Amino acid sequence: MNTIVSITAVSESKDKAEKAIKAAFDEINKIQKLTDFYSGKSEISLINKNAGVSPVKVSGTVIEILEKALDVSEKTKGSFDITIGAISSLYDFSKNIKPSNKEILKRLKYVNYKNIIIDRKNQTVFLKKKGMLIDTGGITKGYASDKAAEVLKINGIKSGIIAVGGEIHAFGTNPDNKLWKIGIKDPDPNSEENDIIAAIELSDSSISTSGDYQRFFILDGKKYHHILDPKTGMPADLCRSVTVIGKENSMTDALATGIFVLGPEEGIKILKENGLNGVIIDKKNNLIITPELDKKIEFTSNCSKYNKS
């Protein structure tokens, strides 16, 4: 996975923990191989190559990821959409390349999650239009951490925490027998790597954050970041940072992206509808949290930059 993966297992036996962690890493690598957008050999690439041509037989893992992705697409009215691959592949955030508006418009017709056809019985996936590209980058990290947690549990680990990039899945308690404490990154571009705006205690939960500070470049004075609005193909600009807390990390990962695109009002509504919690910093630096979080969140002085409502 194109990111830092860290796995912590709490166990009375070092051997047991090491064995479990190794198995969890293997699981993450397996998922990475199946879903790598850039590899050409991955099942996702196979699906993309056969877009508009034929259904592709894939593993249960890929079917599961795609189904979870479609579920979030439904929940966010298409604001999270893995078919954004057709457009996101035009951007290059390491080389500061932004496609022209014409190119974006031309490809916008390939972006629609409803054109992904999953056949559960035959375990096949088909993209209806030629030119469609699916990129599961917005959900695989979360999914991988969920699976890694499962593997740890199967190996007899009662407490652990997995961070695939910033996607975190925690279960049990931390080594001090307390709830896991997770910091939320300060989205301020001038902040340091480990600056946090708040910390939240959780257990048997997942937490994910999408922010405009993660991957971006500045071109002609405008900031282009990696979270694209599937409806326009342009970087979404209603939020600066969205954190979602829930049971499954695949869900929180994808939902954080979807809500980032949807904006704060709709976002809080969706969180409430689905019984989830979250922290949103919108483009006007308003800091909004779901009511339930009020007692569980501990702010740092870094959040003095933001207007708490």
Next chain:
Amino acid sequence: MKLTQLQNKYQIALLSAFAIGIHSIENLLPSPIPWLRFGFANIITLIALYIYGFRAAFTVTLIRTFISSLINGTFPGPAYLMSLGGGIAATISMWLIIYLIPHLFSAVGISVIGAFFHNTIQIFIAYLLLIQCLEPVILVSPLIILAGTIAGTINGIVAEFVIANLKNQLKPT
């Protein structure tokens, strides 16, 4: 007369040496709050006071604080002034109580009184020289005085023990 004077000088030197030794070793021990110490050297002051009187005790205190601060490298800084002020306050207060109301307190009570004035004066000097902010001083004072009371009690018991044994030895044979 000459002989007793000589003897006194010898005893003051001996007591001072003990006090310096104790004081210096105590300074090497780790402490949760800076300048929170057990004050074992006060045992020597107390013994000197009971057996040789105020002049001896006062001299021992002056010598002890001076030489110890030279050893610890704190002369003539605030730490030395605190140590000196505390030592003098303890010696005078203990002597006054013994002199004015001789049999009300045992050495244990006297030791506690000495510790109390020692700490109070030290806090006051620290406030003047180092901190100059009332709030932390007020907050930490009860803690220091409490610790001083406990340490003073223990010191008093030790002093009582030594005094009793010394008095036995010093009895004219």
Next chain:
Amino acid sequence: MNLHQIVRNTTKADRILILFLIIFCFSLIIFFNRIFSNKPSIHIYSEGKEVYILSLNENNQVNIKGRLGITTIEIKDKKVRFISSPCKNKLCIKQGWKDSGSIICLPNNVIVSIGEYRKGGIEIDAITK
């Protein structure tokens, strides 16, 4: 003479004195903790080190030596502000009076925080980003 005898030899006044001091100190500790616990304090950091803790309730003016030079802050009416700073952009001064949160002058590396400044202060297990 043993410990038992020494304890028996202590006078009534000894015991009353010790008991009184202990109770007195304990009640003071409890009393002060109640009074001071909610009182906001200003923590001032220079180049990563805490250099002053001041009361927000006392009017004050303080000079802090930072990386570039002297920063002057003023505490008045339970608020704090930067009066002068050797930094170029003077963002810290422009922030004006504050009664909560913190004022940070990055160029001079001076942080004034009302309440404790918790940068890494909260111990966390992971960061979501």
